[in-house]
Amino acid sequence: MTDTDNREPAEAIELPAGSRFVASGSPGLFNGMLSQSGSRGALMAFASTILFLVVAAVIILNSDAWPKVRNQFLNWEHFKASFPDVLAAFWLDMQMFVVAEVFILTFALLIAVLRVLRGPAFFPLRMLSTVYIDLFRGVPLLLVIFLLGFGVPALDLPGVPKSPMFWGIVSLVLSYSAYTAEVYRSGLESVHESQRAAARALGLTQWQALRFAILPQAIRNVVPALLNGLVSLQKDVALISVLGVREAVREAEIYKARTFNYTSLLVAAILFLIVSVPVARFADWYTARDRRARTKGLQ
Amino acid sequence: MNHRVRLEGVHKRFGDKHVLKGIDLAVAEHDVVCLIGSSGSGKSTILRCINLLETVDEGAIYLDGEMITRRETDPNLVRQFVGIVFQSYNLFPHMNVLDNVTLSPRRVHGKSKDEAEQRATELLERFGLSDKILEFPDRLSGGQQQRVAVVRALATEPELLLLDEITAALDPELVGEVLGVIRDLISDGMTLLLATHEMGFARDVATRVCFLDDGAILEEGPPAQIFSDPQMPRTQQFLRRVTEAGRL
Ligand SMILES: Nc1ncnc2c1ncn2[C@@H]1O[C@H](COP(=O)(O)OP(=O)(O)OP(=O)(O)O)[C@@H](O)[C@H]1O
Numbered sequence: 001m002t003d004t005d006n007r008e009p010a011e012a013i014e015l016p017a018g019s020r021f022v023a024s025g026s027p028g029l030f031n032g033m034l035s036q037s038g039s040r041g042a043l044m045a046f047a048s049t050i051l052f053l054v055v056a057a058v059i060i061l062n063s064d065a066w067p068k069v070r071n072q073f074l075n076w077e078h079f080k081a082s083f084p085d086v087l088a089a090f091w092l093d094m095q096m097f098v099v100a101e102v103f104i105l106t107f108a109l110l111i112a113v114l115r116v117l118r119g120p121a122f123f124p125l126r127m128l129s130t131v132y133i134d135l136f137r138g139v140p141l142l143l144v145i146f147l148l149g150f151g152v153p154a155l156d157l158p159g160v161p162k163s164p165m166f167w168g169i170v171s172l173v174l175s176y177s178a179y180t181a182e183v184y185r186s187g188l189e190s191v192h193e194s195q196r197a198a199a200r201a202l203g204l205t206q207w208q209a210l211r212f213a214i215l216p217q218a219i220r221n222v223v224p225a226l227l228n229g230l231v232s233l234q235k236d237v238a239l240i241s242v243l244g245v246r247e248a249v250r251e252a253e254i255y256k257a258r259t260f261n262y263t264s265l266l267v268a269a270i271l272f273l274i275v276s277v278p279v280a281r282f283a284d285w286y287t288a289r290d291r292r293a294r295t296k297g298l299q
Numbered sequence: 300m301n302h303r304v305r306l307e308g309v310h311k312r313f314g315d316k317h318v319l320k321g322i323d324l325a326v327a328e329h330d331v332v333c334l335i336g337s338s339g340s341g342k343s344t345i346l347r348c349i350n351l352l353e354t355v356d357e358g359a360i361y362l363d364g365e366m367i368t369r370r371e372t373d374p375n376l377v378r379q380f381v382g383i384v385f386q387s388y389n390l391f392p393h394m395n396v397l398d399n400v401t402l403s404p405r406r407v408h409g410k411s412k413d414e415a416e417q418r419a420t421e422l423l424e425r426f427g428l429s430d431k432i433l434e435f436p437d438r439l440s441g442g443q444q445q446r447v448a449v450v451r452a453l454a455t456e457p458e459l460l461l462l463d464e465i466t467a468a469l470d471p472e473l474v475g476e477v478l479g480v481i482r483d484l485i486s487d488g489m490t491l492l493l494a495t496h497e498m499g500f501a502r503d504v505a506t507r508v509c510f511l512d513d514g515a516i517l518e519e520g521p522p523a524q525i526f527s528d529p530q531m532p533r534t535q536q537f538l539r540r541v542t543e544a545g546r547l
Pocket residue numbers: 313316318336337338339340341342343344345464494
């Protein structure tokens with residue numbers, strides 16, 4: 001009697017959906033990720049993910065169109081055939097990405113600094129940077145690319161570059177700098193006012209206080225946010241393809257138009273993933289490490 | 300007499316809050332003037348006004364006889380002669396001790412790196428911090444941080460040092476080491492204006508004590524007089540409360 005009394009509640013806890021499945025399989029696989037919600041929540045998450053994938057696979061693989069789709073999107077011959085061109089074009093994506101990022105990080109910093117300047121003399125600059133940020137955060141990036149990429153060259157101004165790639169990068173820089181400036185600004189505002197007072201009290205000018213006391217701390221505070229922006233820029237570079245620049249997506253489309261097979265697009269997608277996933281993991285790792293370092297400092 | 304710093308009828312308002320109500324105060328060379336008074340009476344505000352971290356609304360402040368509360372004054376020049384240390388240490392957390400101390404000598408006073416570091420090292424050694432030179436502030440105790448903050452202010456060779464309750468945030472057993480540093484400065488002949496809650500210390504070292512109440516100096520004089528024979532009822536009341544709290 002006492003025996004069953006003891007066992008029943010225990011069974012009642014272990015009974016729900018995925019528990020048996022995980023007990024025989026890989027216990028605790030997701031425990032680390034979901035530790036707050038407890039191992040039972042992790043089991044549920046794991047089980048439902050598997051269930052979803054299985055159901056989705058069954059539905060897709062049994063659909064009448066699947067053999068045709070597989071041939072259209074996952075054709076190994078086309079994969080091999082399109083790979084070299086797409087890869088070469090992807091190299092251009094990476095170059096544009098690096099150039100854009102360097103300009104974004106510098107230009108955005110300038111905008112952010114203008115925005116936090118004090119004193120009536122700087123009012124026009126403060127206002128200019130505010131207007132800029134509002135403008136470029138408000139307009140979709142794709143629109144900026146269309147407007148600058150097609151609009152400016154069409155003006156046919158002497159001495160102004162006509163290269164679509166140039167204007168594509170300019171669009172990325174203008175648009176991303178508006179967001180990134182706000183990231184920097186949040187960093188600047190996270191540095192306590194007393195740090196500025198301490199620097200000014202030592203006789204440092206407003207600029208020196210910024211450069212030596214405030215900015216180093218501000219930037220350190222926003223590195224995780226900057227890394228996230230980096231991940232997102234890395235794929236948004238592909239938007240420049242709308243201007244006809246032969247980067248990876250464009251190259252894949254050209255292949256697709258020639259062969260009526262979509263596998264080349266998958267090649268491009270995989271290439272972007274190969275770069276972005278490690279950067280994203282690094283961003284997470286850095287953020288976690290940084291948070292640990294800070295909480296340790298507080299104790 | 301030649302005054303290092305002199306305040307004449309200084310008024311300060313924050314919005315419609317009247318914080319300083321006509322402060323007259325003079326500090327001569329080698330003076331050690333202590334500002335005492337309850338929290339919110341305006342001690343910090345006086346120090347911040349002298350350092351031009353706040354602008355005064357009325358009245359004037361003179362530094363070595365020259366009026367500094369004018370539009371034309373360059374606050375950075377004033378701050379090259381007036382050092383200030385705050386209650387919370389305000390060291391720069393991203394710089395080690397040596398960089399904290401040499402920042403102003405190098406960037407403001409145009410000293411070479413070597414010269415600045417040599418002088419900084421001497422000062423740090425003198426105040427018992429020689430083994431902390433390359434340490435970052437968050438690895439120092441409160442007392443050590445505050446001593447570094449004093450050294451950082453001294454490294455600019457100020458003619459006048461303002462200290463704003465620099466022991467108030469410290470554990471009691473660390474107060475002594477910081478007060479020791481101030482005693483050393485006084486024996487060097489440094490001119491000091493300090494806000495403090497350490498009445499025993501004020502009585503020991505001050506050449507003059509000013510009791511501040513609600514934005515006005517209610518009573519001032521030599522420490523013996525203020526602490527042993529205060530005239531104003533408010534001063535007596537304040538000192539009684541301080542004595543009860545065990546700080547005298
Ligand atoms: N920046 C500010 N804005 C508005 N009010 C302020 C500001 N700085 C100080 N005050 C007010 O001015 C008054 C005097 O402040 P102050 O810091 O000078 O007092 P204190 O004598 O130094 O007090 P404590 O002993 O607590 O340090 C307080 O009432 C405070 O709230």
